[in-house]
Amino acid sequence: MSTRIAFLKGHGTENDFVIVPDPDNTVELPPAAVAALCDRRAGIGGDGLLHVVRSAAHPEARHLADRAEWFMDYRNGDGSIAEMCGNGVRVFARYLQRAGHVGEGDLAVATRGGVKTVHIAKAESGGDITVGMGKARLPEGDVTVSVGDRSWPARNVNMGNPHAVAFVDDLAEAGHLYEPPPFSPASAYPDGVNVEFVVPRGPRHVALRVHERGAGETRSCGTGACAVAVAAARRDGVDPARTGAPVTYTVDLPGGRLVITERPDGEIEMTGGAVIVAEGEIASEWLETVLA
Numbered sequence: 001m002s003t004r005i006a007f008l009k010g011h012g013t014e015n016d017f018v019i020v021p022d023p024d025n026t027v028e029l030p031p032a033a034v035a036a037l038c039d040r041r042a043g044i045g046g047d048g049l050l051h052v053v054r055s056a057a058h059p060e061a062r063h064l065a066d067r068a069e070w071f072m073d074y075r076n077g078d079g080s081i082a083e084m085c086g087n088g089v090r091v092f093a094r095y096l097q098r099a100g101h102v103g104e105g106d107l108a109v110a111t112r113g114g115v116k117t118v119h120i121a122k123a124e125s126g127g128d129i130t131v132g133m134g135k136a137r138l139p140e141g142d143v144t145v146s147v148g149d150r151s152w153p154a155r156n157v158n159m160g161n162p163h164a165v166a167f168v169d170d171l172a173e174a175g176h177l178y179e180p181p182p183f184s185p186a187s188a189y190p191d192g193v194n195v196e197f198v199v200p201r202g203p204r205h206v207a208l209r210v211h212e213r214g215a216g217e218t219r220s221c222g223t224g225a226c227a228v229a230v231a232a233a234r235r236d237g238v239d240p241a242r243t244g245a246p247v248t249y250t251v252d253l254p255g256g257r258l259v260i261t262e263r264p265d266g267e268i269e270m271t272g273g274a275v276i277v278a279e280g281e282i283a284s285e286w287l288e289t290v291l292a
Contacts, residue, residue, distance in 0.1 A: 003283040004281040004282060004283060004284055005020065005027055005159060005281065005284065005287070006020070006021055006279070006280075006281055006282075007019060007020055007021075007037075007044065007277040007279065007280060007281065007282050008021070008095060008098075008276055008278065008279040008280075009044060009045075009046065009245070009276070009277050009279070010050075010091040010094060010095065010274065010275055010276040010277060011024050011087075011091065011255070011274075011275055011277065012087035012088070012090045012091045012129075012220065012222065012272060012274045012275075013087060013155065013220035013253055013255040013256030013257070013272055013273065014219035014220055014253075014255025014256060014272065015047050015087035015088070015218050015219055015220035015221060015222070015255060015256060016045070016046045016047055016219075017047065017048050017050045017083075017087075017088055017091050018037050018038060018043075018044050018045075018046040018048075018049045018050070019049075019050045019052060019091070019092075019095050019276075020037075020049065020050070020051050020052065020224065020282075021052045021095070022051060022052060022053055023052070023053065023054045023057065023062070023074045024054065024057050024107060025053045025054070025057040025058050026130075027051075028163040029049070029051055029075070030079070031047050031075075031078070031079025031080065032079060032290065032291055033079075033287060033290060033291055034041060034049045034075045034076075034077075034078075034079040035077065035078050035079040036164050036290040036291075037049060038077040038078075038079075038212060039284070041142060042280075042281035047076075047077050047212065047215045047219075048074060048075055048076050048077050048085060048088060048265045049075040049077075049089055049214060050072060050073075050074060050083070050091060050092050050095070051072075051075065052070065052072070052073075052092065052095060052096075053070070053071045053073050054069060054071065055068055055069060055070060055071040055110045056069075056155070058071045059071060060073070060112065061073075061110045062152060063282040064110040064115055064204065066231065067108055067109075067110070067115050068107075068108035068109055068110035068115045069101075069108075069210070070092075070096060070101070070107075070109055070110065071110040071111070072085075072088060072089060072092045072109055072110065072111045074088050074111065074112070076212070076213065076214030076215050077214060077215040077216075078214045080214045081112070082112070082161060082196070082213075082214065083111070083112040083113040083160050083161045084111050084113030084159065084160040084161050084223055085113065085136045085157075085222065085223065086114075086131060086133060086221070086222015086223045086224075086225065086226060086270050087220055087221065087222040087274075089109055089111065089116050089118060089131045089222070089275075090118075090129040090131055090221070090222070090270075090272060090274035091165065091274045091276075092109060092273075093109065093120060093129050093131075093274065094120075094129065094275070094276055095276060097120055097130075098276050099256065102120070103120070104120050104121065104123075105120060106118065106119050106124050107120070111160075112160075112227065113132060113134070113159075113160025114160065116132055116134070117131070117132035117135065118130070118131050118132070120165045126273075127273070128271050128273055129271070129272065129273070129274050130269055130270065130271040131222070131269065131270050131271075132267060132268075132269055133159060133160075133222075133223065133226050133269065134159070134160060134267065134268065134271050135265075135266035135267060135268065136157050136158065136159055136226065136227065136230045136262075136266070136268060137157070137158040138148075138155070138156065138157060138158075138230070138234075139156045139188070140156075141156065141185075141188060142187035143155070143156045143164055143183060143184070143185075143188050144183065144184050145164050145166050145181045145182070145183045145195050146181060146182045146183070146184075147173065147174060147175045147181055148175060149287065150173065151168070152166040152167070152168060154166040154183070154195070155227075155231040155234065155235075156188060157227035157230050157231055159223040159226050159268075160223065161194065161213075161223055161228035162189050162191070162192075162193045162194065162213075163193065163194045163195070163223065163224055163228075164183055164188075164189070164193050164194070164195045164196070164232040165196045165198060165227055165228050166195070166196065166197050166198065167199070167200075167231075167235065168197050168198065168199060169199070170199065171197060171199055171207065171208070171209050173197065173261070174197040174209045174211075176217075176237060177209065177210075177211045177216065177217035178216060178217070179216075180192065180193075180195070180211055180213070180285075181195045181211055191213075192213040192214070193213060193257055194210060194211065194212050194213050194221060194223070194224055194227075195211045196208045196209070196210045196221070196224045196227060196228050197209050197210075198228050198231070198232070200232075201250075201252060204236075204247070204248060204249050204250065205249065205250045205252075205253040206228060206229075206232050206249060206250075206251055206252070207251070207253070208224065208225070208251065208252070209253075209254065210224045210253070212224070218255075219253065219254045219255030219256075220254065220255040220256060220258070221253070222270055222272070225251040225260055225270065226260050226268050226270055228249075228251055229247075229249040229251060229260035229262060229268070229288070230262060230268070232249055233247050233249070233262060239268065240262050240263055240264045240266075241264055241265075241266060243264075244264050245264065246261055246262065246263045246264065247262055248260065248261040248262075249261075249263070256272065256273070257272070258270055258271065258272040259271045259272070
């Protein structure tokens, strides 16, 4: 590498990301480079990395180029590839707006979990970003998650990535969440799982802590908030497909608040803020040393 690489840093409800704009897909980002960039002591620091590429320039997204100009090539903080990241989509859209690629209103973003519809609200109305997260799948079968010698039944929810949602009496019961909470059966999540621990806060209002696959405990998880809202609705007996009315949950996370609405047709919308906090250049000399 002979040139410096531009980057930005952003967060959505304190779920933070390194952003690498690369419209023509010319920047190589092997797992070791991503992990180094996301390292909070030796790198820039982030729960994950948003590689911003035009869909037509990326082999995984070319088939989506007629539906979405931009592809969110998302990576977990350990360098592994992930299907989707709800907070990441909002930050991705905020970057596109900042860079002048899009304005207020609607846009489409390609992800490995499909094309997501996004709406950027006007600044005078708060500027929040709403993401159409698609429909949840609820795989059948009992799932259990554990912390230490305690175990809880969990709802298996798939939002384009896998989640295990456990309702507990106190969020402290989740422990330190440094390592992935054990789950069973192993066949339920052959590629690992995001685990949410949830407590009620009031009518249609819950709070959670989450261990994200490949990142550890994070301050927020957009797909996790959606999975929790879906699980809570089923637990509360207000499945929109049965009632015929949309249901909205307020979801408090350590990093802030998201509002999740599930409609009778199963489509889920997530609304929250997204902030760009810094920009600069990655020193190519440092990256070459990291990859040596």
